[in-house]
Amino acid sequence: MIVRAVAILITLSAVPMPGMARDTVVHQGTARDSTARNVSKRPPANRAPAPKGWYDAGMAAIRAKNPGRAIELVKPLLADFEKRYAGEKRRIFCAVNASQSRAYLADAAAANIVAVTVEPDWCRAQYVRAYALIDLGKADDALQAFRHLADLAPKNSRYLNELGYALADKKQYADAVAVYQRSLAAADLSPDDTDQERCVAYRGIGYNMAKLGKLDDAEAAYRNCLAIGIDSDEVQDALDDLDEQRKQTV
Numbered sequence: 507m508i509v510r511a512v513a514i515l516i517t518l519s520a521v522p523m524p525g526m527a528r529d530t531v532v533h534q535g536t537a538r539d540s541t542a543r544n545v546s547k548r549p550p551a552n553r554a555p556a557p558k559g560w561y562d563a564g565m566a567a568i569r570a571k572n573p574g575r576a577i578e579l580v581k582p583l584l585a586d587f588e589k590r591y592a593g594e595k596r597r598i599f600c601a602v603n604a605s606q607s608r609a610y611l612a613d614a615a616a617a618n619i620v621a622v623t624v625e626p627d628w629c630r631a632q633y634v635r636a637y638a639l640i641d642l643g644k645a646d647d648a649l650q651a652f653r654h655l656a657d658l659a660p661k662n663s664r665y666l667n668e669l670g671y672a673l674a675d676k677k678q679y680a681d682a683v684a685v686y687q688r689s690l691a692a693a694d695l696s697p698d699d700t701d702q703e704r705c706v707a708y709r710g711i712g713y714n715m716a717k718l719g720k721l722d723d724a725e726a727a728y729r730n731c732l733a734i735g736i737d738s739d740e741v742q743d744a745l746d747d748l749d750e751q752r753k754q755t756v
Contacts, residue, residue: 561627564634573638580631587628597621600629600658603697609661629659633668640672648672656685661692663703670710679714686710705736712744721748721755 560579567576591598597619599610607623614621636651652669659665666689673682689707696703708731715724725748732741 561630561634564631564638568634568638568641571641573641576634576638580634583627583631584635587631594622595620598658599623599660600626600662602626602629602659602662603695605695606659606661609695629655629662629665632658633665636672637668640675645672645675649676660688661695663689663693663696663700663707666692667703667706667710670707670714674710674714674717677717679717682714683711683718686714701734702736705731705734705741708734709737709741709744716748716751719755721752724748 560583564576564579567573567579597614599607599614599621601607601610601623610623611621632651632655636648636655639645639648639651649669649672652665652672655665656662656669666685670682670685670689673679673685686707689710690704693700693704693707708727712724712727712731715721715727725745728741728744728748732738732745
């Protein structure tokens, strides 16, 4: 007899490119994460709570052009997680809200995979570190970090958008398009700013399609963002650039 594995929910927690909007995501991060922090009211007995305000402090350090400080702020949290989950055999997912938890566990159950979801602090720490690595010019390390983050949170639009940015930075344009498309599919599970996440993904698709020479697809993506009504001036600039690119290919 084949025993079907059951997904388990365990709460444990306590240089932008043209047409792409990376910094907007960072500057809006604090408001969104106030929603995610409310998933758990208190930390478990077996770990000390993370220093209050560490995420906001890490993102503030990045905005202040001090990515090294941001990495130092999240090191203890990352080390704590690695220590506690060193021997974990279950598939780990990192969810920022109940909708993402349900989606991860449903997908795992359908695939006969035993899974566990953890609350978002660890993924937030990974996000701060990965973002800081880009600002430190460590593109390869940043790409690896964002790949790992997207594996832990495969339905988190923000993390997927950042992975798309990192892939584009390495000129892996087709892979970037695929990741941005995943972000669009996951946007409804975003805890906040769904339209913002969609627009960032559309702009990423537009930029990378243009790099691939698929100018009609690029225009369609940009116009999808324009229809949402976010970053309209920047999107129009990108459309103007496409017109210039078309003239050069005639």
